[in-house]
Amino acid sequence: MTEDRDGIVVxxxxxxxxxxxxxxxLRLSKLPYTEVNIWRDPDAAAYVRSVADGNETVPTVSVAGHGLVNPSLGEIERAVAEYAPHLLPGGR
Structure with missing residues (x-):
């Protein structure tokens, strides 16, 4: 899985x-997410290159299909609030 149109993929x-x-x-934040090792998944590595200017920069996170390269937890939380609020505790 390289991206999830409704969720978070690291x-x-x-x-x-x-x-x-x-x-x-992320584990401590209690946000639900999926992890993908780009060394084991060529499609995931290709996705990372597609959003990281051709580089395999990790971590790269997809939030509801929106790519974030080397984001902070705060950046992920803001992206979740904007693109996937159903993932927030209580579904806000």
Whole structure:
């Protein structure tokens, strides 16, 4: 799965400290999301390149189909509020 038109997908790769940090923050945020290792999924790597100017920059996050390259948790939360408010606690 490279993107989810209704949800959050975190594209990551092993040993990436930025990925580890963001994935931990997302776990603590209680937002539902899916993780995709771009080293195991060529389609996911292609998606990342398509939104990161040809680079495999991770973490890259898709929020309801909107790509965010190396976002902060705050950027993800703002994107969720705008594009996927049904994912917020209480479905706000």
């Amino acid at each position: 594209h990551w790769r092993p040993m990436c400290p930025y990925c580890m940090k963001l994935r931990l923050r």
